[in-house]
Amino acid sequence: MEAPKFRNYYAVRVTAGQEINVALMIEERIKTNSVKEIYSIIVPPNVKGYVIVEASGPHVVKLVATGIRHVKGVAHGLVQKEDVVKFVSKTIAIPTVKEGDIVEIVSGPFRGMQAEVKRLDSAKNEVVLNILESSFPLQVTVPLDQVKPVKK
Numbered sequence: 001m002e003a004p005k006f007r008n009y010y011a012v013r014v015t016a017g018q019e020i021n022v023a024l025m026i027e028e029r030i031k032t033n034s035v036k037e038i039y040s041i042i043v044p045p046n047v048k049g050y051v052i053v054e055a056s057g058p059h060v061v062k063l064v065a066t067g068i069r070h071v072k073g074v075a076h077g078l079v080q081k082e083d084v085v086k087f088v089s090k091t092i093a094i095p096t097v098k099e100g101d102i103v104e105i106v107s108g109p110f111r112g113m114q115a116e117v118k119r120l121d122s123a124k125n126e127v128v129l130n131i132l133e134s135s136f137p138l139q140v141t142v143p144l145d146q147v148k149p150v151k152k
Contacts, residue, residue, distance in 0.1 A: 037060040
């Protein structure tokens with residue numbers, strides 16, 4: 001009978017912007033060395049400079065990560081499971097605008113222009129706007145995260 005395996009999360013410090021490359025190199029090293037004590041590799045989308053590794057112990061993570069380019073080291077201590085879930089879960093943007101509000105477009109080809117909200121499609125997370133700075137009625141549909149409220 002096998003002893004129960006403990007799974008903990010460890011943070012590997014890496015050069016910012018190289019998280020995916022390091023994760024792929026760790027994966028290759030796991031395959032070539034037949035390491036069975038590493039269960040997953042997580043690259044949190046909003047956390048720069050860290051790769052989370054689920055393993056049975058810190059010695060296994062150090063063994064696999066040592067010598068890989070762009071790896072700065074293994075952070076001391078454990079990463080809590082709740083924190084890992086927060087890192088990888090998608091936060092849903094709650095619409096803060098309603099019909100008739102004046103908004104500013106913050107990205108895209110109409111960036112910097114003000115518009116009036118004509119219709120809100122919360123199922124698609126989009127908003128239909130009437131551009132105020134246009135000489136003729138110009139309606140555009142943009143994602144909700146590309147607008148910020150100016151006036152109600």
